[in-house]
Amino acid sequence: MIGVLHTWDRILGYHPHIHYLVPGGGLSPDHTQWLPSENDFLVRVEPLSTIFRAKFKAALKEIGLFNAVASTVWNKDWVVHSESVGSGKEAMVYLARYVFRVAISNNRLLNIDNNQVTFEYQDSETKQQRQMTVAAFEFIRRFLQHVLPKGFIKVRYYGLTSPAKRNLLAMAMYLLGAHTPATIPKPAAKAELYCPKCCRPLRFVGRINYYERGPPL
Incomplete structure (x- = not known):
């Protein structure tokens, strides 16, 4: 799972949220099979939203920042949005724009x-x-409220994408590749050149280098 922090909305308002790319499945307990999710469904978002709010609350208490958050926040419904994005290619392209990007580009x-x-x-x-x-x-x-502190980690990697789990990521890629037949097209045969006079195939003999002036005598 990959998480990317995004702090702004379309008019540079302060709207912190995190985009997560989550695999549609996972490795079996013995790491020998890939177990895909069914019918483009992973988890129910209603209970996930409640769990996320509780986890977030516990994390703030652990680091001593709980009292810095208004108490009304915990009485509101938190929203976790989850949907299938197919292969994930378009989602990756979308998130790539925000990894090393500021809140607004010059062309806007x-x-x-x-x-x-x-x-x-x-x-x-x-x-x-x-x-x-x-x-x-x-x-x-509006612009400066989206400038992150020096050393702040904007992108985080979990599970199979964690640096500590590269061996499991390699296994997952292998298992997924084993069920995905290669579709690389064969290279087209190189067209032969023919002599315009005798119509027989030409044979490469050598290359004549071009000089701006003739070689010394």
């Missing part, structure tokens, strides 16, 4: 003038491109 900045900044964003409901103008200091405030 439309205008900076009179202490105001205008930028473009996509409306989450209509999927239409819209514009927003904010004061320069407000834009700076």
